[in-house]
Amino acid sequence: MVWIDINCDMGESFGNWRMGNDEGVMPYITSANIAGGYHAGDPHVMRETVELAAEHGVEIGVHPGLPDKMGFGRRTMDASPEELRDYVVYQLGALMGFARRHGATVQHVKPHGAMYSMLSDSDEHARAVMEGMLEVDPDLIYLATDMNIYEVAQDVEGLQAVFEGYIDLDYRADRSLIVEKEVDERDPELVADRFVSIATEGVVEAENGEQIDVPADSICIHGDNPNAVEILEAIHDRLDEHDIQLASLPEVV
Amino acid sequence: MVWIDINCDMGESFGNWRMGNDEGVMPYITSANIAGGYHAGDPHVMRETVELAAEHGVEIGVHPGLPDKMGFGRRTMDASPEELRDYVVYQLGALMGFARRHGATVQHVKPHGAMYSMLSDSDEHARAVMEGMLEVDPDLIYLATDMNIYEVAQDVEGLQAVFEGYIDLDYRADRSLIVEKEVDERDPELVADRFVSIATEGVVEAENGEQIDVPADSICIHGDNPNAVEILEAIHDRLDEHDIQLASLPEVV
């Protein structure tokens, strides 16, 4: 039997503006990355998203972003390591506030968009954020989107990290992801094949046909994919057959 | 011997804009009400203010405001009880994030400006915020600026509250405060007299000369008063003579 986590970005609505399909997706995942109110989300959305996660027994983490709602946190900015660290602590703490009501613990941190890119590009920024996390709670897990940042996390004393893989996007042979402007429908069966392949063998086929290593213990699903729920159903249908057990991050770390 | 707390609003700078005199005032107080990033403050300012409080052994609370930096949180808005509650939980949680690093606990909640007025005017809003606090941490103390809100707090099951008095502003005979547009210098000795009068007898002279009851266990000092430090020194000079002991909120509740 193999154990794997499924994570999804959640709580990215803002005020009257809706985004994603949190209610449809939540029943199928094990970890919700909840926007912290900087690139997306607000206190009301956070509360509702934490509540929805609690109803489905889904573990929660914070999905902190840059203070740039107009750019949805997707534009890198020349902020210092300390600034990023403080933005993460702020959003992480805020989520902890909402978690308390359900007796829930914030289990992980997964930076969003341009903040993630900045950490991946600068070890100094990555370390500052990771050390800031540990000061808040030494049990927090860093959910790492690429191998560079995963390796930095491994080097930070006392920090647990999980590497995540993608199945509704394509990989290049160098294990970088091909991110598309518009999120397209994907064939649920092909995506589920990839899920099984990563979960059981730690490999996936890159766009050029090559088999590449993706040693992931968590799989990220894009909730704004128009057929995200179908994809998740197809994945769940494969679990028994392949002896895969869904598990939360603390169980797979 | 009487015990009394001295609280002060802190951390109201924002980015490059400075406000208040936190470094000057912190050595003299026992409770810092730290802005939560909505009406004032930001993650960097919060971190620095929490650190400054820790250095001086000052207890911290959150000073949450409305999401209105342009109006400095001083304009009431038609927000629902649930919206206010969620704004408080968000800012409270964020401060808890920064407190963790120092092993500190957020001990109290004191709403700012127009948010305070809204709670004072609507029991429903006040209750929602107070119940929200308790869901985050049942040990949190509500620091009550007027008697109306203090009484609501008394009625909320399980909530501890402390009533605060003012000495650098004048009271009307009905115990309402005369708030001035500009913060003026005050005679430190007269202000210290009032401190002693409230601390030892629970009374103060109103503007019309009448003695009124101000049964306060905490005294609020305005840190942006141009001679706030002088006032605080004058107060400290009286403590021994009048057998007054400064204490934190949990000690006076």
Place this chain on the structure above:
Amino acid sequence: MVWIDINCDMGESFGNWRMGNDEGVMPYITSANIAGGYHAGDPHVMRETVELAAEHGVEIGVHPGLPDKMGFGRRTMDASPEELRDYVVYQLGALMGFARRHGATVQHVKPHGAMYSMLSDSDEHARAVMEGMLEVDPDLIYLATDMNIYEVAQDVEGLQAVFEGYIDLDYRADRSLIVEKEVDERDPELVADRFVSIATEGVVEAENGEQIDVPADSICIHGDNPNAVEILEAIHDRLDEHDIQLASLPEVV
């Protein structure tokens, strides 16, 4: 032949968050009320919306809101007449900036949501905003959502105003509107009947069956109504038969 304007709120997307159906609706209207970036909209959205209006020969006005994106400008706040005036001048000027590129003129001002309510409730606020408009451009037309504000506008020296009617919402007998939480589909033929009735006779049937006066020279359509385009098509189909001519605000004022 009667002349009437059709106006619709536009440009209420923000960053990555979409709202409304501007592209579907624009071909059918004569006046676009474009969000000014406070309650909704941003510079990029404004530019695109002005461009779309120019392509369809639709006249533009500003739809200024309160500085409250989290509440979508729907929460009244205790702002002064001068504050509202300055918020309107700011957003109006910004739209003028984008209009210049198309040689277009901003022709009208229609305050959004809670800002509109505040002007309707306080003549002093309404006058401040209207006088502020005239200082920017004396040719600007105030598009009045209710009779109270229309009458204030009539009293402001030199200000032109147009009263607007609603056909995709129901009126009470006192000419107040029944605003619903969720925008529902409406029967296009019934809505078109109302359009004709207001345009040709200045009357509409209230929810209690009574005929009431709605002396409107402009009709507001909600672009976020799920069948807004169908409704607009049904209206256009009636124009010839009833000898109704669509016209811009300067033509109907």
Place this chain on the structure above:
Amino acid sequence: MVWIDINCDMGESFGNWRMGNDEGVMPYITSANIAGGYHAGDPHVMRETVELAAEHGVEIGVHPGLPDKMGFGRRTMDASPEELRDYVVYQLGALMGFARRHGATVQHVKPHGAMYSMLSDSDEHARAVMEGMLEVDPDLIYLATDMNIYEVAQDVEGLQAVFEGYIDLDYRADRSLIVEKEVDERDPELVADRFVSIATEGVVEAENGEQIDVPADSICIHGDNPNAVEILEAIHDRLDEHDIQLASLPEVV
């Protein structure tokens, strides 16, 4: 006789937070660069600053910044040329709204902080902003902070540009500026010497003692310098003796 402009950044207060010394400085300058509400400023501050400029017969320009109040617009961000252009048009238009009341015209554009750096580093971004300006008003002058951006401006068909020099900061021999974290007092007489030197000979002494060319037709003064007013007085005292005439940008372009 030589003609030269003196410009200063203005209107950088925000809500209750004060910055700069606009009232002290305005009587001595010829061009005010007014913050557009993105990195600093707000509608009320803009109105007051435009009014103050009008009282002193000072010409106005917009000082647009990035949408980053927390970082005071001093952090470059990965925004597209079109995004920057739209931020400038928005803030420029807003200022035009306030100018109308005084029959004033916005005469120039001088990007702030990190936005300026981005334009200096990328000709594509610079061109987009400059072409956006011209679409709003072909008479607008671009006030160029360095030679790179001045040269791009010269290449944009139909755009007038003025190169500005600095006298309260030191130049390196390569004509780059030594920007200090804290704005220090400067000897007014030495600063006034530099003013005369640039105005009459177009040269200044760099930190290494070398004479370098600074062919400026406008001089920028930092209004937040603690002795800005003294410096400006020293400059004004030299005007007659050296036959220097203060003039607005359209006069020196």
